[in-house]
């Protein structure tokens with residue numbers, strides 16, 4: 001099995017051709033023809049992920065976030081792409097194709113929330129390109145109560161919420177990672193948006209739009225992809241050594 005085979009497996013359920021224009025997903029580091037001894041699956045290609053791959057004999061990392069995204073101006077020993085190349089470890093990064101794929105991160109997030117929220121069957125798309133989902137609640141809930149339930153089921157240390165929290169929520173928009181730029185686009189269709197990485201101005205935008213807004217953190221809305229990706233690889237390649245690396249929230253709280 002080669003690194004190209006790993007790329008093709010990911011491409012079969014999260015096609016790289018569907019990536020956003022600004023994205024950089026795909027086989028980013030390594031020799032496509034290189035033989036694979038084991039795969040480490042991680043949310044990020046962090047230095048700790050590279051070290052763990054090395055310790056566990058994995059010469060490929062499948063991660064959600066692209067390890068090369070901004071232009072590379074230096075390639076020194078401290079940089080992760082350098083470390084990967086030096087250790088002969090390849091990297092395949094899923095990113096926006098996995099965000100929008102049926103069964104991908106947003107559907108995983110919907111499934112997880114469904115275990116603590118009273119939801120109707122199925123979901124609608126938050127955006128026509130497939131990013132985000134909308135859950136219809138069978139019992140209206142307040143933003144504060146949705147935030148508390150999400151905190152519990154996603155294992156967050158802290159969840160922030162705001163906007164207009166006085167109205168009951170019937171339609172809940174969700175977007176893994178950082179989706180608060182979608183507030184305006186989904187305002188007519190949702191009463192509240194649950195995402196991560198919410199910036200200051202977005203809380204005021206939510207107030208103006210009379211929507212609730214919940215920030216569960218980028219990490220907690222996406223780390224759910226790790227066991228999913230590992231399972232897809234195990235079922236595609238029986239006998240392949242697949243190691244799940246869940247590093248923990250990179251943010252600390254006081």
Ligand SMILES: [Zn+2]
Nearest residue numbers: 177178218222
């Ligand atoms: Zn992300």
